[in-house]
Amino acid sequence: MNNPRFNKFIEGMTALLDKTSDEEIVLAEGRTLLQELVAHDDWLDDAYAQPHPEYYQQYRLHVCPQGRFSVVSFVWGPGQKTPVHDHTVWGLIGMLRGSETALRFSVPEAGKTMEVLGEDRLEPGDVDAVSPTIGDVHQVANAYDDQVSISIHVYGADIGKVERHVFNTENGAAKAFISGYANA
DSSP: OOOHHHHHHHHHHHHHHHHOOOHHHHHHHHHHHHHHHHTOOSOOOGGGSOOOSSSOEEEEEEEOTTSSOEEEEEEEOTTOBOOSBOOSSOEEEEEEESOEEEEEEOOOOTTSOOOEEEEEEEOTTOEEEEBTTTBOOEEEEESOSSSOEEEEEEESSOGGGOEEEEEOTTTOOEEEEEOOOTTO
């Protein structure tokens, strides 16, 4: 990706992480930077906005050379959703187009049913955060059955290489996975 608005965002995130690794500060100041980026829907290249007829797509937009953060576009076809999963690192989610919902779940415990803690809905310009310290387990879905939705995610690592988990909500069982990228 090479776009002035996106490049300004990358410069801002890089400067932020040069200054601090304190998660609370990174999430607060990173939220502001991401809000500025997703407030405008004129910068995402069409190559990173293509839906798949069956599966949501995760396109790599940027990976920090030091591995401190990555930026991806999530492209949701109509009605598509993730399994219940975690991230294991901090993350920011900014809504660019359409809308998505996220069911938040309790931390899984082996042999126990996972509790739904609430549901959030993101509209264009909204930003949410996840991390193991503030809540990291959720299921995300396109809020629409008749249109594509796109969100921009920033993670505290190269998320396409991070071992994460999907969960069985009935018994808390975890299965490891590495997501990769649709454009890798």
